[in-house]
Amino acid sequence: MRNLNLPISAVRKMIIPILVFILADALSAVNTVSIRGKILDETDVPVEAANVYLKGTIKGAATNEAGEFIITDVPAGQFRLTVAVIGYQLLEIPLTLSANDLDLGILRLKSVALQSQPIVVTAGRHEQQLQDVSVSVSMVTGQEIASRQAIRLDEALQYVSGLNLTGSQVSIRGSSGYSRGVGSRVLMLVDDVPYLTGDTKETNFNSLPVNQVDRIEIVKGSGSALYGSSAIGGVINVISKNITSEPDFNLNLYGGFYSPPHYPEWEWSDRTRYLSGLKVDYSKRSGNTGFRFGAGHDQGDGYKQNDWSRRYYVNGMVSYDFSPFRELKLSGTFMTEKHGSFLYWKDLSNALVPPDDQLGNTVQSQRGHLAGSYRQVLDDNHFYTVKAMWFHNDFDDNISGDAETADGNQSTSDFLDGIFQYNFSSDNHQLTTGAEINGSRVASNIFSDKSGYNGALFVQDEYTLNDRLTIVPGLRVDYFQLDGVGTDYQVNPKLGLVYRPGEFTALRATAGRGFRAPSIAEVFTSTTASGLRVIPNPDLKPERSVSAELGYNQFFGKNIFMDMAVFYNHFWDLIEGQFNDDGDIQFQNVTEAGTTGFEINFNLKAFSDKLSYRMGYTFVNARDISKDDYLIFRPRHLVYENMSYTWGDIQFGVDYRFISAWDRIDESMNLFIKDADARVPAHVLDLRLIYTFTLQKHDVQASLQANNLLQYHYIDLVGSIAPTRHFILALSLGM
Template sequence: MKRILFFCIVSFSFLKAQEKDSLRWEIHSKADSSFSEKERNRMKNIEDVVITGTIKPMSRSKSPVAVEIYSQKFFQKNPTHNIFEAIAMVNGIKPQLNCSVCNTGDIHINGLEGPYTMILIDGMPIVSSLSTVYGLSGIPNSLIERVEVVKGPASSLYGSEAMGGVINIITKNALTAPTFSVDMMTSTWNENNLDVSTKFKVGKDVASLLSLNYFIFNEKIDQNKDNFTDAALQNRISVFNKWNFRRKDNRLGSFALRYLYEDRFGGEMQWNKSYRGSDEIYGESIYTNRVEAFGVYQWPLKEQIISQFSYNYHDQSSFYGNNAYEALQKVAFFQTYWNKKFGNHDLIAGVTVKRTFYDDNTPGTMSSDGLVNEPMKSPILGAFIQDQWEIDSKNTLLLGYRYDYDKVHHSVHSPRLAWKFSPNPYHTLRFNFGTGFRVVNLFTEDHAALTGSREVIIKADLKPERSVNGNLNYIWKIPVDGRFINLDASAFYTYFSNKIVGDFDTDPDKIIYDNLHGYGISRGLSLNVDFNFNFPLTVNFGVTYLDVYQKTDDENTKIQQLHAPKWSGTYGLTYQFPKNLAIDFTGQFYGPMRLPVQHNDYRPDYSPFYSLANIQVSKRFESGFEVYCGIKNLLNFTPKDPLMRPFDPFDRYVDDPVSNPNHYTFDTAYGYAPMQGIRGFLGIKYIIK
């Protein structure tokens, strides 16, 4: 706590020293407020553009698909090192830690597991199944212009993996990005993050943005005294380069490259790299090398024809104790679509091809006799069409259809319907209906189970997972004293069939993959409220109710989804003092969620209600500097007993009838929240426009 106070004292000392500069900034801000009403509306409309719901840029208010938009400023209210942590500020989205040792995880939308969420960068499926677990923490917030979220199946546009929803990370445009920016942040846990970016122009129509992110956390901390690190050590570097081209008739043109390297470790406090892969001291050590490339090109034709591509290369070398996991995944994606308006109809038609290569050192990529290595090579061909019809000024109808062909699942059909009714600017009702599908990457999702010597059996005619979804969204803008209370309410219902599950119990020497003989349900309600008071206070609050479960045909038992809280929500308050001094109070709360427990486990089956609260004080100056400091996890909440038998991680004494009569085994999956307690942070930014 002394370090927290010291951080804040240093920050405010700097703020006081810059008071003269802040006065000039305040005068500058007042000058900005002199824009005409027309200019302010124009700027508002620019910020209101979305692409995720319909694949093409359009005003959010005109989109028949409900799309949530979150700017970089929104995430800066609780500064984090990467998008994985930042996305927790969005109502209905939960970054879930799947391992209490190495702290890898995935992103849940409305309670659905991570593989059901598609992560896009600039509209391209960059985040493949392997990097869903190991690559999300490598996406720095410094790259983000805004984040667009579509909840519910979007397979008719984006294909497999978009069953639960889509998170589209829009990166900065090199033509409009600041000339130079730097952001440095540290914490009382000695987490150090550096973001540096600069842009340069090549002529008047070409600009390049070069960005570097470096994060290092090398301090072993064990506050709960279980002899395991509370947070995984990380040494990570990310280099990003994006080129944007200003072309005739505003045609699109951009290209981007990113390289990521990460050295991650979690485990016993005595571990060092000499123990990597040994059975003496337990450690989980993961080396990741990752390359991404993506771009868009609009053809110089009278017709609007746009091509997009993405490619990622993910090489992982890891040890979980003495179990090695070596994996390589390469995913290439190409898409071309044609956009044409016919009166009140806006038509889009396109074709896609996606090819996935995956290889690892587990039985999952070996032949049935275990003698020949057989990497997975999975091409998927697709075609889609959609028509957005503006029936009149109040009604818009969208009809869409997608066809995909996969060599395992064969033909997959995905229809879609969306309707928007807006009788006036204060009320908007949207109804979305659609289907989703998922071609499961079995071996990237179950690799921990495949490190043994089991034979993998895939039932013939394995069907793709399917879903049918209905979503009703209502937006009400309530005028109050010249301002608006914004209410955004949604009700959703999704029915899942053909869920692909692994049977580990029928035969101890086999893993048998088959479609679930039953169904799954995801249903719930969500509400977001935003309000700007007459005095400089902004309040936003969100709450989500979830009921996510599955049933089998032979047993009429309702099985709740793991890590899917019945109730969850977000909250944020921002007070803007004079002289550009601001205080942000943000957080999330989670109700009880079902947890993975062992037989006769002494730990509770459900987590308690808890909240992760944060506070930040920030100040901006005319010179381009901004200083911020604060406290994370104000309530100092951490899970109890996240590890089972941490004193016996190699299960040497698991069969001891005296010390372990219940035959508990070492387990890392019980943790449901970060183990980092209360801590302070301090940061400084500098921007040259």
């Protein structure tokens, strides 16, 4: 295995200048003051979680339950205080600070319908209101994740309109089928930086702790013009929680069990199957320095035989404000997991039991990342950021196709990404430009010892012609190289339009090109498991696409919102796992494919926001044009509904999912998976009950979650039953 570590002397040479710079900056600090106040609405109710910041600086805070905020370590001078929160009119106040602390007293916000929309950052690499973006964007808040007691991040995405999961592999509007964790057409970011393994380039949901997530933003449609390869089908951006101004401690404990299957012949264990875990985190800011640390443990017996799991993780974040205009953040995670391997069932009569040769198969993995971000605000209209991330992945298993050895598969990979981004804003322009470079290195007995790199330049301008029309042109140029394959480049332009015919109406249109370079795993995989042989294909070419979307959204008063979109995607050289004439699996370029469809979303709030209802319907016609047939593993219909009602300290919620059965699978799977054609539409009903109370001045939340309440059995992979009914009881404590 290659030694990928830097020499100690090299590390010392990098770290010492940084420490000297930080110390010198700290010693040169000037006298500072604090700004405090209280935010109320028109009816004197405190406004919680309002974003209060000084425009043109990095200084800011969020209001607490009482609507109070405090911004510390602000130098004397003239500033503009901005208060922004969903559902209220933006408030800006000019301030002149002297040598004394400033108490602003009570500030009142006016509720308006137009700003009852979230602020998103992923669509244009900067903050925007949802109605100002030219693409479809959805969001999952940290509150939604917590209320559903999501254990892994992919569970938090189950009710995002237009998105479905095949196992843990994400498809947005039919962009992806299933290739068992190898390659992804949806790019996953963590705080705007790609979060990928160096070998498979897969999405990594299990290595991020859910209690550290502030929100998840999902951009639907090709994002290659800003984010490059792997964003051909969309982008998922996980935004981390900010470090709190006041000390904040949170503890979450949960436990649950699986119900026996509906069919007695499927029962394989005479004992109850349990799952449990805990999460803890602590956050605090002191002067210019802040930190957040957390840890957790999850374990489950599994509802299928040989599907148990054990996971441990730690995470942390440290921030330092050099001044009100310069900020450095460092963060990282480490996760270790061991679990059984259930590839597919023995047959439909034994749907929760794997074939005998899979029993005892295990996979062990360690994953972690280190990330850094430096942001400098030059003035009200200019700022730049420098971000970098190193992602390390190491896994091994005892799954071997060789009867004489049990060495199994092993891979160690590293992925390093660096981004420089500059933003400029004026009355008519919002310019985003920058450069990105990343590299991958792999040492593996399944993917070989390979490396690759990618370099890119990108630019996008949001040009506002008048108060109704905005034009959004963009361009990204990528150059990439992969061992044994060679070099190539891609030029991906885009053009977007946003037209606002009325105060509460927005029309949008976007079109652009996308691409995805094959991962090292797709090109070089060579292994055998459970009778399946996978062989390399060094002739793989990058995928290319053209995508377009037309959309419309409308506010009807303050409490009703509707969004509709029609979309079109045309793919060339689509990479899918295929059986060749010898019966081996090989990743190949499908000649041509296309997806068309539409999506409708409807949001409603009523009874003073106590009742919340959301519905999304997506129709996708995914065609293999070369074969004049449906693309494999794509559902045509997705219906997601969510409703919650709050009565005092009690909240009741219900979620419903309908996913139509795949029109087509890879028929060759019938050769080694019995009853591979068995599939039905999915009807999943989840219920939750949450009770919030105070215990000795501490916030406590108890919740009961019933997932798949109707015990409806369906498959989420070929030959694999989706989770059966299970109940989770959780207790959360905040201090």
